[in-house]
Amino acid sequence: MLEIGGLHKSFGGVHALAGVDLRVDEGEVVSVIGPNGAGKTSFFNVVTGLYPPDGGDIMFEGRSIVGLESSEITEAGIARTFQNVRLFLNMTVLENVMVAQHCRTRAGAFRAVLRTPFLRREEAEIEARAKEILAFFGTRLVGYRFDQPALSLSYANRRRLEIARAMATRPKLLLLDEPVAGMNPRETAELTGLIRKLRDERGLTVVVIEHDMRVVRDVSDRVIVLDHGTKIAEGSYDEVSSDEAVIEAYLGRPAEVG
Amino acid sequence: MDTFLWIVRVGAIILLIWGVAGTVVQGLSGRGPTGEAWRDLVVAGIAQGAMYGLIALGYSMVYGVLGFINFAHGEVFMSGGMVGFFVANYLWEVGLWETNFVLAILLVLLSSILTSTLVAVIVERIAYRPLRASPRLIPLITSIGISFFLQYTFAGLFGVAVKNYPPPPDSLRSRISLLGLEIEGSKLLVIVVAVATMVGLYLFVEKTRTGRSIRAVAEDKEIAALMGIDVNRTIVATFAVGGAMAGVAGTLWALLFRGVSFITGFLPGIKAFTAAVLGGIGNLPGAMAGGVLLGLFEGVGPQLVLAGFGIPGVSQLKDVVAFTALVLVLIFKPTGLFGERLSAEDRA
C-alpha cells in the first residue's frame, strides 16, 4: 500500500531522514519506534506533504505522492494525527469531525447559497457520519459534547477527537503520532483496543508512532525502528526487542524499552 | 495555481521586453526623451529612492523586532517634515537660512528628527506595547488607525494647507558637476545626507551596545531577555532609531519637493514598505538598496517600459509601477532580493 524508497529530508544540515526504505501492506498495523530525534515525526510530515522530501520516492497504492499538496494526499487516502494534538479548538466537537469530511463532499458556494436539496442531503449525511464516527469512541464524545468547543475537552478526549477527525477524511491509511501520550493506563489500554478495532472493523491500515512499548507490543503486526534518520531494524515486536542495534540505540534510556 | 504564477511570470517578462524594445525603437527614431532627460530621470529616481530607503529602515527594523507592519510609519515621516517646516520658516524669517544654510539645515534636521522620534516612541508606548501578545494582524490594524489619527491630528493642529519650505540657496538650485556628471544640487544633497545617515545607522547597529541589543531582540526576544537585555527599552530604541531615520527623510523630502502636508506620509510610506520588502525585511542594507531600486523603477520604469507601448501620460502611472513592483516581489520573492532577516516566529 505505502512504499517508500530512499527518503531524505534535512533541516539546515541536520539529516532528519537519511535514506529510509519501508513498506506498509494493506490491513497491517505497523509501529514506528526509535529514540527522540530519530526522525519519526519528520517521516509523518514528509509522507503527508507538510514538507517536501529532499530525495526519495513515496508510492501510495502504486502512485507517487511526492510533490502533492497535503490536502491532495489526504484526498488520496492518508490521514494523520499530530504529536502535539492540533484540534480546531474554537470549533465544536461535531464541527471538528464535519470539517474533516471536506474533501469527500462537494457542495460549493452556489449550492450553499441556494440551499439546494443536494446540499441539504449532503449536510445531513455529513452530520450523521460525524455522529457515527464519534460514537466509535463510546459515550465520551457524544450527546451534549457535540456542541461544545473542542477546547473544553480533557486531554484524553482531545486525542480521541483528533483520531475521529482523521477518520472522517475516510482514509485508507491512518498515521497516528503518539496516540496515547499523556494518557493514564486505563485510557491507554482502551485506546490500544481501539486501534485494533480501527483495523478489524473499519479495515484501515494503521501506522503508529509510539513510545509506550506495551502499546507497541499489543497493537503491532510489525515494528520498524528508526535511529538518526535511518531504519535500523524491522520485524515482529519480539524480533525487534532482542535486536542488538535496537538495544544499542536505546542504551541509556532503558525505561523507554521497558 | 502554479500554472497561474507561471503565466504571470512569463507574461511580465514578455511585456517588459516588449515595452523596452518599443522605447528603444522610439529612441532610435529620435522621438523618445534625450540622453539628458534619461540622466535626469535616473538621478531623480536615486534621490527619491534614497529617501524611500531611509523610511524603509523604520519598517524593516520594527518588522524585524516585533514582526508587524507599522503602517503609521509614513506619518512618523510626515510629522518630521511638518515640524521641520516651521523651524525652516522661522530660520528663513530671521535670515539664517540664507546667511548660513548649512547650520540652518542642521537645525531643521535636528527638529525633524526629534519630532519623528518622539511621535514614533509615543505611538509605540500607547498603541503597540499593550498588543505585544496579540495575533499579528491586530497591531497592523491598530497601526492603520494610528495612521489616520495622526494624519488628521496634524491636519487639525497645523491646518490642511500645503506647507512650502523656503527655497534653497541658489548654489543648490544650480547643477553641480561631479565626476563628469551634472547633478542638481538639492538632489546631490539628498543623496549625500541619506548615505551619511545610513552609514551612521550601520555603525550604530553593528558597534554600539544598543545596536547589539536590537539585533539580539530581533533574533529571539525570550533568549535576549534571559541574556539580561531590557527588551522593552530595546524596542523603544528600535522605534526611536526608525523614527529618527524617517525624520531625516522628512526634511529631505520637504527640501526636494518643497512642500509638506498632512497626507504627505501616505504614499512614501507604502512605497518605503515596498522597498523594505524588496530588500528583504529585517535586512538594513537591503532596505536602503531596495529603496534606491524602487526609486529607479518608478523614476525610469514608466518611460522605459510603458512608453514603449505608446501609452499616453506615462508619468501618471508612476505609482502603478511601484505597486506592481510590490505585487511582483511579494509573489515571486517574498524574502526580498537580499534575503530577509527574521526570527523563526516572525516568519511563520
Add this chain to the structure above:
Amino acid sequence: MTPVDLRRTLRWGSLAGAVMVFTCAVGLFEAFEDRLLVYPFLSLGHVLLLWFIPLAGYQATNEPVLEGMEAPSKGLHNVMAGLVAGLAGGFLTGVFTVVVDAFDVRDVFVRLSVRLVDLLTHGWGVPGGLVLIVGVPALLGMAGGMLHLVSASVRRRLILALEWALVMALLEQVFSQVLRQLRLGAVGNIIFTRRALEWWAALVIAALVVLLAERTRGGMGRVKGYLFAADAVRRTRNSIWSALAVLAFLIILPQLLGSLLSELLANVGLFLLMGLGLNIVVGLAGMLDLGYVAFFAVGAYTVGVLTSPISPRFDLEWSWWAALPVAILMSVVAGVLVGTPVIRMRGDYLAIVTLGFGEIVRILFLSDWLAPVFGGAQGVRNVPGIPVGVTEVRGSQPVGVLYFAFGLVLVAAWVSWALQESRLGRAWTAIREDETVAAAMGINVVRAKLNAFIVGAILAGLGGALFAAKVGSIFPSSFELLVSIIVLVVVIVGGMGNIPGVAVGAVLLIGVLGGPTQPGLLAEFAEFKLLIYGALLVFMMLRKPEGLLPSVRRSRELRGEELSQDAWLDRSSGDVEVDARPAGG
C-alpha cells in the same frame, strides 16, 4: 481609610488634561462650541472637551477587586482622588490657556486663536476665566469619584441616563423627524429648542431612564429567552416571527424617516452591503483585504460604462439589470486576478498587496491611458437609475434607493449566513484556526480562500452597481483607499464574523458619522470624521478587538484565551454580560 494613590491619580488627571488640550488644539472644541445639546448651557463642544474628566476621576481609585481579597472600602478618599484628578486636568488646561493667551502661536497652530481663549474662559478673560477652567474639571472629577459611593446598579443607571439624554440631544434630527411623521411634531417642538434638548426635558428623560432601566433589562432577558428558546422547533418558529417583525419594521421605517434620513440610511445600506462582503473575507476567511474598494470600483464602472448614454467609449445604454450580470462577472474576474496571487502570502503582506491592487485600480481608472473608456478624471456621468416596474430607483428618490439597498442587504445577509453554515464556512473557520492542519485534513486552502475572495468581490461589485445608479456619476475620487478602510472599520467595530455585528457597525458609523464622502447624521463632524475613525479603530483594537457585537468564536480567537473546561461551562450557562463601561471610554 485607604490612602489615595497620588501617582495614579495624577496620571489619570494629566491624561484628562491631555485630552482637553488635544480637543482644543485640533479644533474640536471650537468647532462644536455652538452646537447646543442641552438648552441653554451644554454644547457638544463642552461634552467633547470634558467627557474624559469624570472617567478619569472614577478611574483614579478604581482598583480591580481580586478574588479572595477584601474589596477596598469606599469613602471620602474616592471623592478626593476624583477632585485631585480633575484639578490636575484643569490645571494643565489652565496653563495651556495662559500660554495661548500670552503668545500668538496662530501661525503654527491654526486653531489656537483669541476666540478659543474666549470660549474656554467663557468670555471672562484670562485671570478670571481660569477659575472656570480649573473649577469645572475639578467638580466633574469629583463627580466621577463620587460614582464609587453608590452601588453598581445605581451607577449603571446614572451612566445610562446620561447616555440617553446625550444621545437624544445629539440625534435631535431623527427624533423630531420621527415625531413629525407620527403627527407628534408638537411634542418635538416642546422638548427641542434650537436643535438642543430643553434642560428640563433632559432631566425628565434621565429620570425616566433611571426608573425604567431595570425593567428593560428584564425585558432584554425575555427577548433573549424568546429568540434562543431551548426547544428547537419553537426556536425556529420564534426566529421566523422575529425576522418578519424586523422586516416589517424595515418596510415602515423609510416612511417614518423622510427623505433626508432615508438618504443617510441608504448609505448605511450600501456600506452594510460591502461590510457583509468584507466580513466574509476578513471575518470568515481571515484575510485582511485592504483593497476591497477595487471591486466596488469595478462594479460601479462596469455599470456606468454600459448604461450611461454619454459613456466615453460605448454607446450601449443598457438597462441596469442587463449591466448587473456583467458587473458581477467583472467582479469575479477581478476577484480571481487579485486573489490568486495574494492568497498564499503571509497575512500582513496580503494586506499591503491588496492595498496596492486597490490603488492600481484607482490610478488606472484615473489615467489618461484608459480615459477613452472610463473618462479619466471626468469619470462617467449620467448613469441612469434602476428601473423597477413602472418606477425608477435613483438618487433623487432616497426612499426607493433605501428599499432597494435593503433588498440587496437581505440577499447579502442570506449569502453570508448560508455560506457560514455550510461546508465552505466550516472550512474557513478551520483555516483561520490552523491553516496547516486544515490542509492536512483535506481542505484545499487556496481554493477555499479564493472562494471567499470571489464572494466578497461579488458583494462589493453589487455595492458598486448600486452606487453607480444611486449617485448617477462616478469619478475615480470616489474609490480611494479610504473606502476600504472605512468598510474595514465598520466590520471591526461591529464585530468580525458576525452579521448583526456588521449591521450595528454600519448603522453607528455610516449612519451617525458618515461614509468617506457621504455625510452622516452628525454632518457637522465631517472635518473630524477620519480623526474619529482612526481613534475608534485604535480604541477597538486595544480594548475590544472582537467588536461591539462579537461572534463568540471570533472573540475567543482574538483574545487568544484558552479557557479551561469549567470556565467555559460557567460562561455558557450564565448570561453573557454586555460590557457596560461608560460610553466613549
